[in-house]
Amino acid sequence: MLKVTIDNIPIDVEDGTTILQAARMIGGKVVPPAMCYYSKLKGSGGKCRTCLVKVAQSSAKDPRPIPKLVASCSTPVQDGMVVQNLTSPEVVEARKAIVEFLLLNHPLDCPVCDQAGECDLQDLSFGYGMEETETVEERREFPATDIGDKIKLHMNRCILCYRCVYAADQITGKRVHGVLYRGDVSEIGTLIKQAVDNDFSGNMIDVCPVGALTDKTFRFKSRVWFLKPMNAHRDCPACAGKVTAWLFGEEIYRVTGRKDQYGELEDFICNECRFEKKDPGDWIIEGPRHIKRQSVISANHYERMKKQSIILPIAGKMEDQF
Amino acid sequence: MNKMMEQNNIVNHRQFAPEGRMVAFTPEVLQKVRQLIQRYPEGQQKSALLPVLHIAQEELGGYLSVDVMDYVATLLGIEPIEVYEVATFYSMFYLDKMGNYVIEVCRTGPCSISGGEKIMEHLQEVLRVKPGETTPDGLFTLKEVECLGSCGTGPVMQVNTGYYEHLTPGRVDRILEELKENANNNKPDGSSWVEKFC
Amino acid sequence: MGGKILLANIDVPGIRGFDVYRETGGYKSVEKALKEMTPAMVNTEVTKSGLRGRGGAGFPTGLKWSFLDRKTDRPRYLVCNADESEPGTFKDRYLMQHLPHLLIEGLIISSYALGVNTCYIYIRGEFKYLVGILEHAILEARDHGFLGERILGTDYSLKIFVHPGAGAYICGEETALLESLEGKRGNPRIKPPFPAFKGLYGCPTVVNNVETLAAVGPIIVMGGEEYAKFGKGKSTGTKLISACGNINKPGVYEIEMGLPVEDFIYGAAYCGGIKGDKYLKAVIPGGSSVPILPADLMLSTAKGERRLMTYESLADGDFATGTMLGSGGFIVFDEDACIVRNTWNLAHFYRHESCGQCSPCREGTGWMEKVLFRIEHGQGKLSDIDLLVRISKNIEGNTICPLGDAAAWPVASAIRHFRREFEFHVEHPEAVKHINHGALPVSALP
Numbered sequence: 001m002l003k004v005t006i007d008n009i010p011i012d013v014e015d016g017t018t019i020l021q022a023a024r025m026i027g028g029k030v031v032p033p034a035m036c037y038y039s040k041l042k043g044s045g046g047k048c049r050t051c052l053v054k055v056a057q058s059s060a061k062d063p064r065p066i067p068k069l070v071a072s073c074s075t076p077v078q079d080g081m082v083v084q085n086l087t088s089p090e091v092v093e094a095r096k097a098i099v100e101f102l103l104l105n106h107p108l109d110c111p112v113c114d115q116a117g118e119c120d121l122q123d124l125s126f127g128y129g130m131e132e133t134e135t136v137e138e139r140r141e142f143p144a145t146d147i148g149d150k151i152k153l154h155m156n157r158c159i160l161c162y163r164c165v166y167a168a169d170q171i172t173g174k175r176v177h178g179v180l181y182r183g184d185v186s187e188i189g190t191l192i193k194q195a196v197d198n199d200f201s202g203n204m205i206d207v208c209p210v211g212a213l214t215d216k217t218f219r220f221k222s223r224v225w226f227l228k229p230m231n232a233h234r235d236c237p238a239c240a241g242k243v244t245a246w247l248f249g250e251e252i253y254r255v256t257g258r259k260d261q262y263g264e265l266e267d268f269i270c271n272e273c274r275f276e277k278k279d280p281g282d283w284i285i286e287g288p289r290h291i292k293r294q295s296v297i298s299a300n301h302y303e304r305m306k307k308q309s310i311i312l313p314i315a316g317k318m319e320d321q322f
Numbered sequence: 323m324n325k326m327m328e329q330n331n332i333v334n335h336r337q338f339a340p341e342g343r344m345v346a347f348t349p350e351v352l353q354k355v356r357q358l359i360q361r362y363p364e365g366q367q368k369s370a371l372l373p374v375l376h377i378a379q380e381e382l383g384g385y386l387s388v389d390v391m392d393y394v395a396t397l398l399g400i401e402p403i404e405v406y407e408v409a410t411f412y413s414m415f416y417l418d419k420m421g422n423y424v425i426e427v428c429r430t431g432p433c434s435i436s437g438g439e440k441i442m443e444h445l446q447e448v449l450r451v452k453p454g455e456t457t458p459d460g461l462f463t464l465k466e467v468e469c470l471g472s473c474g475t476g477p478v479m480q481v482n483t484g485y486y487e488h489l490t491p492g493r494v495d496r497i498l499e500e501l502k503e504n505a506n507n508n509k510p511d512g513s514s515w516v517e518k519f520c
Numbered sequence: 521m522g523g524k525i526l527l528a529n530i531d532v533p534g535i536r537g538f539d540v541y542r543e544t545g546g547y548k549s550v551e552k553a554l555k556e557m558t559p560a561m562v563n564t565e566v567t568k569s570g571l572r573g574r575g576g577a578g579f580p581t582g583l584k585w586s587f588l589d590r591k592t593d594r595p596r597y598l599v600c601n602a603d604e605s606e607p608g609t610f611k612d613r614y615l616m617q618h619l620p621h622l623l624i625e626g627l628i629i630s631s632y633a634l635g636v637n638t639c640y641i642y643i644r645g646e647f648k649y650l651v652g653i654l655e656h657a658i659l660e661a662r663d664h665g666f667l668g669e670r671i672l673g674t675d676y677s678l679k680i681f682v683h684p685g686a687g688a689y690i691c692g693e694e695t696a697l698l699e700s701l702e703g704k705r706g707n708p709r710i711k712p713p714f715p716a717f718k719g720l721y722g723c724p725t726v727v728n729n730v731e732t733l734a735a736v737g738p739i740i741v742m743g744g745e746e747y748a749k750f751g752k753g754k755s756t757g758t759k760l761i762s763a764c765g766n767i768n769k770p771g772v773y774e775i776e777m778g779l780p781v782e783d784f785i786y787g788a789a790y791c792g793g794i795k796g797d798k799y800l801k802a803v804i805p806g807g808s809s810v811p812i813l814p815a816d817l818m819l820s821t822a823k824g825e826r827r828l829m830t831y832e833s834l835a836d837g838d839f840a841t842g843t844m845l846g847s848g849g850f851i852v853f854d855e856d857a858c859i860v861r862n863t864w865n866l867a868h869f870y871r872h873e874s875c876g877q878c879s880p881c882r883e884g885t886g887w888m889e890k891v892l893f894r895i896e897h898g899q900g901k902l903s904d905i906d907l908l909v910r911i912s913k914n915i916e917g918n919t920i921c922p923l924g925d926a927a928a929w930p931v932a933s934a935i936r937h938f939r940r941e942f943e944f945h946v947e948h949p950e951a952v953k954h955i956n957h958g959a960l961p962v963s964a965l966p
Contacts, residue, residue: 046710046878046920047877047878048879049878049919067917071710075712094914094918098880098914100914101882101914102883104887135887137331137891140886142335143334159879160877160882175401177403178403178407180410181410181876182876183871183873183875183882183885184882184883185876191337191406191410192339193337193338366702369701370703372645372683372686373684376684376686408704408705411705412687412688412706413688413872414645414646414686429865431608432765432851434861434865435766435862436765468605468869468872469689470646471604471605471609473607473608473762473770474610474762474764474770483646484649513648513652515648519682520659
């Protein structure tokens with residue numbers, strides 16, 4: 001077992017644990033936000049840089065700090081490592097900078113985006129973003145496209161986390177989409193006009209941290225905070241059949257996988273469960289699902305927002321979200 | 323203000339479609355490609371993707387059409403998307419039909435201070451095309467590229483991967499004349515990728 | 521012109537061919553290493569020589585080699601980084617064009633020292649003509665028994681292959697290079713794990729620059745200690761400097777480390793002074809990524825000492841008043857050079873070459889380019905200058921690979937040392953429209 005201290009809280013973890021995983025074991029405020037890391041997708045992480053933390057002491061053997069901030073999702077813990085997340089002003093500054101970069105070309109079209117209310121970027125911006133921006137540059141714009149008859153791609157909103165690429169690689173049989181081109185014009189795409197069409201493609205929607213990939217069967221039907229999430233299951237030959245059914249009245253508006261407090265699916269579900277089974281009779285409803293990770297809008301935080309340039313997460317805005 | 327207009331923020335990457343062309347290497351080239359694949363360990367034949375794409379672009383029409391990329395994917399036993407991802411990443415691969423001669427002018431720092439910008443302006447005037455465009459006769463495509471590693475001998479341009487250095491507008495004119503003549507005589511430029519690999 | 525090690529025989533006619541190269545003492549180091557030395561002894565000599573990575577980072581080569589995981593039974597690889605794409609740098613190209621066997625020789629000994637049996641030369645695709653030269657040299661070496669199975673009758677076997685890239689600056693970063701070699705997009709890998717443990721095909725791998733590997737042969741022949749006598753302090757040996765810009769004699773020069781910068785710029789054996797007898801305005805001494813320095817700080821440090829061509833002297837004063845030796849791409853600007861335009865030009869380069877994988881670099885390089893474009897084209901605001909400083913700070917150190925830093929440093933340093941010129945661009949938008957191609961010496965600014 002290795003001993004690691006994160007924001008002054010010690011914990012013993014197994015060899016090979018990353019800083020982020022260790023922080024999640026502690027839970028609460030010490031957990032750095034993660035936009036691209038996804039524990040169930042091999043190879044994910046390291047790209048968005050929102051989970052950067054300060055390593056104040058590398059290990060018991062080598063007490064020197066690591067000069068640069070490190071991505072907590074991909075840095076393994078060493079015995080005696082001392083990590084600072086919110087206790088390091090440097091980390092908070094860097095995270096604000098990352099949010100500014102992520103929002104630089106983001107359309108901020110939350111009012112018409114289906115992801116609003118359960119969007120990781122929205123939460124992150126609320127925690128670390130600025131109210132005003134210095135940029136006067138035009139935003140980069142991509143036309144919206146369909147990839148398959150059930151999935152809409154809004155490349156404008158994409159933060160290039162690569163999660164959907166890993167998901168297609170690892171849980172669907174054949175990957176037909178990927179990251180094309182490079183630099184600030186890189187995009188998620190198929191290059192040739194073709195549908196992302198296989199039984200598990202819908203999981204790309206669930207792993208997307210933003211509103212880049214949305215469910216066309218649910219498009220513009222309702223804001224998520226008006227829906228009642230219910231745990232439901234069915235006997236499905238293709239997947240575990242355990243889902244969250246989102247009800248409006250007695251009607252099922254959409255079906256998603258069951259997400260944990262970090263927005264990660266407990267089980268990947270098949271497209272039939274997700275897109276085809278919208279009749280309450282298809283499901284055995286277990287009861288209301290407690291959404292552990294409350295999002296910005298359902299927490300109704302906007303009322304408390306004051307005109308100030310930066311909302312400091314340390315000041316205690318983030319903690320009651322967990 | 324005109325210059326400002328050049329900053330284009332709409333990214334509209336073209337959607338491609340298979341042309342339904344039957345493409346295949348000649349037996350000799352195919353043999354060379356098989357040899358190249360052998361250079362990498364068992365199960366790592368994807369490693370040969372970049373060299374094979376170079377050969378494919380040169381041998382099969384001067385650009386990487388969807389048919390060509392799908393053919394390369396079949397040869398290497400990988401998914402087509404793996405080829406698309408790579409082909410769109412590297413600046414030496416073209417997805418659109420190019421002129422017989424692709425003229426790539428270096429625009430980066432050292433070339434720029436030694437007169438690269440004037441060479442570019444001159445080429446635009448002479449060829450009457452903008453960077454990225456092809457002359458109506460299909461002979462020349464003009465492109466702007468980043469550093470070609472020829473900073474001490476700049477300004478520099480590359481024509482179908484051959485270097486032309488120490489450029490002056492006069493020298494550019496002579497090179498263009500020569501290229502036009504070669505095109506008329508169907509003279510190959512004698513530096514194919516296939517020949518490079520022993 | 522003493523003190524030449526790599527380019528000692530560059531003027532011998534036909535040196536590119538095996539026979540002439542061999543006559544001038546070539547491949548002696550391979551005979552010595554394979555027949556008289558154990559791999560560990562070769563490692564020791566390289567460590568003793570104090571050789572540092574010539575690709576830009578200056579990391580001690582012996583130390584890098586010592587990290588290689590030798591405990592596994594997986595194959596190990598040596599990859600030669602010939603993806604020379606740093607603006608201002610063209611030394612590796614020169615070396616490979618004229619002395620391909622010097623590189624092959626270095627590769628053989630290094631591979632022997634590292635216990636490597638397969639070695640790849642990753643060369644940038646634009647250097648297509650060099651692919652033929654290198655392939656031919658490999659063939660010659662094989663025909664003479666220096667490559668292939670049981671080299672020189674020993675138990676040691678080695679294959680070397682040339683692998684062309686296809687136009688991506690980022691592939692000069694060692695993990696992006698490995699990705700590219702595996703036939704993927706050149707996205708740098710998240711570290712750890714480092715290539716010494718998980719490199720090419722998940723196997724332990726060493727990636728070294730062309731010039732570094734070329735220096736290994738001479739080091740083995742003369743001995744590490746002898747090599748270390750060249751140079752100054754921790755900057756041992758010689759370095760190839762590729763000089764370009766507004767100088768009389770652009771080209772590749774081998775210098776003994778410790779040469780004063782002033783002698784390099786004005787010496788008849790080197791750059792030969794500024795073109796047209798103009799004044800020196802600024803220098804980027806190590807490839808476009810390193811901070812630009814104005815003439816006075818380039819010639820002497822802030823402490824008033826002469827600036828020398830060594831890793832340490834160029835870095836003296838850190839980034840406030842110093843810079844880096846980097847890859848040795850020495851770009852000289854005369855009094856007429858426009859720093860704003862050049863900074864914008866380089867920002868454009870980095871924007872184009874960012875792989876787009878991590879957010880600070882993908883978004884930040886584009887943002888800086890757009891702001892610099894506005895300033896250069898007379899549409900800037902004074903606050904844009906501070907904005908640029910802030911963006912560069914936010915990119916620096918927060919990215920996956922050093923390209924972020926490489927994009928941030930030129931902008932930050934140009935503003936640090938030439939802020940007045942940026943302000944002039946903002947304040948006189950009409951004037952800069954007419955004199956775009958680099959006008960306005962600092963002295964002419966109001």
